[in-house]
Amino acid sequence: MKSKETVISMSKICKSFPMEMGGQQQVLFDVSFDINVGEFVAIMGPSGSGKSTCMNIIGALDTATSGRYELYGRDVTNLTPDELALVRNEYIGFVFQQFNLLAKRSVLDNVMLPLMYRGLPYSERVRRAREMLVRVGLEKFESYLPNQLSGGMKQRVAIARALAGNPKLILADEPTGALDSKMGNEILKFFKQLNKEMGITIVMITHEFDIAKYADRLIHIRDGRINYDGKIPRDERKL
């Protein structure tokens, strides 16, 4: 059992996928790191290096082939799909590159989504979702549909949705990948603010050093192995 301050603890995580022609393709090799409460960490690596595979394990969307993974001191390694879903809903707010909003539901409905399984009365869910929309500056847009908003606004709705469940951890996979650089910077500054002012732990996946620089710590993956874990280096060529 790790200390309470540890959010994510990965120990010698390996992941293999079965190949169509038979045999296995190993994608992660003995990946180990701890992430503590309040950290803002970027996981960076070239395309195909295993970032999304790693994020799926962190996010309890998939399980490792071997190794041990603890989330908030709780062993997630051998949970059933239903148990994984509960862990996700309780601990993690997800932000994806393509926003993943429900196109036919209002902004408010989208933000209320993670509260559905919390046993809260409808009025309480509405109140909390509105509070989150104020936080991302979109309170005037609650009855809009996602496709009436700009990309940056959609990502802010997604962040409000991630925050609504009061997560201990925000997990963002290429969160600015679908945005122009101005909107992308706004989203990154907002993450920084959430991290510094609210102490929310953030793990952000990216293939770009200029985006990783917004974090305080960089874990660099190459070919499924960690080859750097530490402060943001001054120069990408150090990786």
Ligand SMILES: Nc1ncnc2c1ncn2[C@@H]1O[C@H](COP(=O)(O)OP(=O)(O)O)[C@@H](O)[C@H]1O
């Ligand atoms: N579900 C899967 N089945 C088989 N191979 C996979 C699966 N997911 C990922 N891979 C393989 O694992 C490697 C790493 O992929 P991924 O984790 O998506 O990398 P990244 O996110 O860094 O681009 C790739 O070679 C990819 O083809």
Ligand SMILES: [Mg+2]
């Ligand atoms: Mg990926």
